[in-house]
Amino acid sequence: xxxxxxxxxxLVKRTGEKVFLECVxxxxxxxxxxxxxxxxxGLRLIYFSYDVKMKEKGDIPEGYSVxxxxxxxxxxxxxxxxxxQTSMYLCASSLTGIAYEQYFxxxxxxxxx
Amino acid sequence: xxxxxxxxxxxxxxxxEFITINCSYSVGISALHxxxxxxxxxxxxxxxxxSGKKKHGRLIATINIQEKHSxxxxxxxxxxxxxxxxxxxxxxxxxxxxxxxxxxxxxTINP
Numbered sequence: 001x002x003x004x005x006x007x008x009x010x011l012v013k014r015t016g017e018k019v020f021l022e023c024v025x026x027x028x029x030x031x032x033x034x035x036x037x038x039x040x041x042g043l044r045l046i047y048f049s050y051d052v053k054m055k056e057k058g059d060i061p062e063g064y065s066v067x068x069x070x071x072x073x074x075x076x077x078x079x080x081x082x083x084x085q086t087s088m089y090l091c092a093s094s095l096t097g098i099a100y101e102q103y104f105x106x107x108x109x110x111x112x113x
Numbered sequence: 114x115x116x117x118x119x120x121x122x123x124x125x126x127x128x129x130e131f132i133t134i135n136c137s138y139s140v141g142i143s144a145l146h147x148x149x150x151x152x153x154x155x156x157x158x159x160x161x162x163x164s165g166k167k168k169h170g171r172l173i174a175t176i177n178i179q180e181k182h183s184x185x186x187x188x189x190x191x192x193x194x195x196x197x198x199x200x201x202x203x204x205x206x207x208x209x210x211x212x213x214x215x216x217x218x219x220x221t222i223n224p
Contacts, residue, residue: 009154041216042215042217090156
């Protein structure tokens with residue numbers, strides 16, 4: 001079974017803090033994704049990585065950066081957390097190709113106070 | 114206007130009822146996914162389809178490419194089917210690896 005794990009289920013941080021969210025997948029997938037999910041807005045893509053050290057901006061990259069130093073690990077970084085970044089963050093991974101589905105992690109509910 | 118629209122946004126039904134959730138999209142696609150998200154956050158893939166119909170247990174997904182429309186049906190619904198159901202498409206414009214998501218349909222099945 002494909003497993004995608006995220007470092008925390010719940011996280012509370014203060015405004016201005018630097019926040020790291022980690023995602024690890026164990027199926028040698030090339031592609032990894034970071035989404036945020038907000039009520040009424042659905043899932044929105046923050047960043048996407050299609051290979052080690054390769055990244056592409058999604059729909060809402062402002063205020064975020066990412067790092068992919070190893071194939072299995074994709075990190076989302078909030079350089080200076082703000083209250084409008086309070087959200088559910090979901091990581092996903094997939095193989096390359098249109099026939100492959102994305103596998104999701106359990107999510108991290110981040111609260112910025 | 115969102116590229117992927119789902120209806121209804123919320124649906125409450127009694128156990129045993131036949132459920133239909135609809136998804137319409139406005140872009141050319143290579144595939145459409147139906148996902149399920151239970152309280153607590155985890156998302157699992159139910160179906161991926163590019164034509165016709167797929168069935169898994171009590172779940173049936175159909176797609177009409179010409180009309181840019183898909184439906185997810187649940188027969189003999191049960192309280193454990195209560196979840197958010199999400200439609201997502203692989204847009205030909207966005208690129209094959211990315212998904213564009215609908216806003217989700219919150220389904221509640223009462224015993």
